[in-house]
Amino acid sequence: MSRSPSLPDRPHRDIDPDLPPGERLEALRDHFEDLVTINDQLETQLENASERNQTLREQVERAERENETLKSSSLYVATVEDVLGDGEIVVKQHGNNQEVLTEATPQLVERIDAGDRVAVDDSFAIQRILDAETDARAQSMEITERPAVEYEDIGGIDEQIREVREAVEQPLAEPEVFAEVGIEPPSGVLLYGPPGTGKTMLAKAVANRTDATFIKMAGSELVRKFIGEGSRLVRDLFELAREREPAIIFIDEIDAIATTRTESKTSGDAEVQRTMMQLLAEMDGFEARGEIRIIAATNRFDMLDRAILRPGRFDRLIEVPEPNQEGREQILEIHTREMNVDDDVDFESLAADTEGYSGAEIESLATEAGMFAIRNDREEVTQADFVDAFEKIENDDSSDVVASAGYFYQ
Ligand SMILES: Nc1ncnc2c1ncn2[C@@H]1O[C@H](COP(=O)(O)OP(=O)(O)OP(=O)(O)O)[C@@H](O)[C@H]1O
Structure with missing residues (x-):
């Protein structure tokens, strides 16, 4: 349908006043019929316009809803790894490095190359390609x-x-x-x-x-x-x-x-x-x-x-200082909450041994102890695992621990 439908031609009918009454009546009747036809045409056009108006209104509402959803749901940044045929694209999500096979609309697929950064939604569908500016903004902020x-x-x-x-x-x-x-x-x-x-x-x-x-x-x-x-x-x-x-x-x-x-x-x-x-x-x-x-x-x-x-x-x-004895015990407890820890594990003595450790280092100690248990085919983590972990950390990078223990921050 054209955007501005043209109006039907206006009938020009000059009725000669000198015509005999019968002919004048006939001419007036014709004129009336023309007007009825035009009226019908205008009504049809009006109906079409209202329908189109309704369709456009629905489109706007849909766009507004989509816009709201986009605004309220976060998009994630990913890098395009490969563009396969048929609109299929492999992306790698930032943060967890997970590779995902996903797709994009044909318009987007045409413009996407491997290496591009893109914004993906919760179901990994590519929403848009990030331009350099958005990219910097997305990369610089978490x-x-x-x-x-x-x-x-x-x-x-x-x-x-x-x-x-x-x-x-x-x-x-x-x-x-x-x-x-x-x-x-x-x-x-x-x-x-x-x-x-x-x-x-x-x-x-x-x-x-x-x-x-x-x-x-x-x-x-x-x-x-x-x-x-x-x-x-x-x-x-x-x-x-x-x-x-x-x-x-x-x-x-x-x-x-x-x-x-x-x-x-x-x-x-x-x-x-x-x-x-x-x-x-x-x-x-x-x-x-x-x-x-x-x-x-x-x-x-x-x-x-x-x-x-x-x-x-x-x-x-x-x-925010380094944790003291009590703090280290608490942190050990926090980071072993989800672990299957043997009753013999003595948090107090471990906390005493780890003087100068930060919370992050105590977390590494707990993870390392868990690794020793796994290596020994055990589900339960024992005091011996913690001691082995402690020795490993001390030997691996004792210099780092010492450096951070005496870190100059004030
Ligand atoms: N007080 C604490 N209690 C429990 N866990 C801690 C504590 N401090 C650090 N951690 C562990 O270490 C990790 C790193 O801590 P966080 O990033 O908060 O340190 P930060 O002080 O911000 O360090 P940075 O100055 O290096 O940025 C945390 O994710 C947590 O697992």
Whole structure:
């Protein structure tokens, strides 16, 4: 059907007033019949137009529903490994490296090549090809709708959990409390301490508890991988958080973009400086009582540019130290929860032996002990397995353990 149907011809019938009455009546009757025909034609056209209107309305509604579904369901990033015939495509999912045979619409298949990055949905159907810009954004940020970490999974830092809940969870969950008392919650929280002590876990656990989207960006990657794009990606980061409110922005290794400036004025320094300025600008323009909370983490507190610690920026500092004896015992218990552990396993003595170990290293110890049990064809993990694991770790990389135990972070 044409978009604008033409109107039927208007009948031109000049009826001669001098005609005898019979002929005039005849002419008028003809004219009336013409008008009836035209009326019928117009009615048909109107019906067609209403039908088309209805179809278009349905199409719009469908598109809106699809758009909503796309907006509310996450897409995952994958790399195209191979384009087979008949629209079949092999992709490798990022994160778990799983290879999947999937398909795409004929229009997309034509444009897809091996090596392209694509966005896939829950059932791995390719939704679109990522352009360089989206790709950088997707690669530089880790977005999790609801991270699977809970406070009970974190051992030995109860006091830090309490502080984070107060500074991040409460303003998100009960903003009215702050409004009533008339104080602003901390703008940003900085977690500092040695590597592998649970800083990322803490940020994820708050997101889990508050049903907030967790958006992580690694400072070091901004500087190393996305050279020249740092400040734009920082802007994107905050924009994305606004789109996904409530959200928790987690900037790991913030020292990479917020180090005290050296004398050297290389172009790399200028770029890092710009990235930091953008971060400060975003934070300064931020409504602290809003639905977005910012957490940063660093292992190098000593290197931080003090400008980021001013009021209104990262104004709540929380030290996350290495676990003490009790903490190590708790972490051992957490990481052996799912394991079949023999009654003879003595967590207290293991915790005493692992002084200087971080939570991440204690987790490796538990995994390694499990490996010894498997090697010996046992389902139960014994004290001897833990001792063997401990010796293996100490011999393998005693230097690493020592280095991290004495890690300089303050
Ligand atoms: N306190 C803890 N309780 C339980 N598990 C822990 C703890 N700390 C670390 N782990 C284990 O180590 C892993 C890494 O911890 P996480 O990423 O939170 O450390 P981090 O402090 O953010 O380290 P980094 O500074 O290197 O980024 C966790 O996934 C967890 O399995």
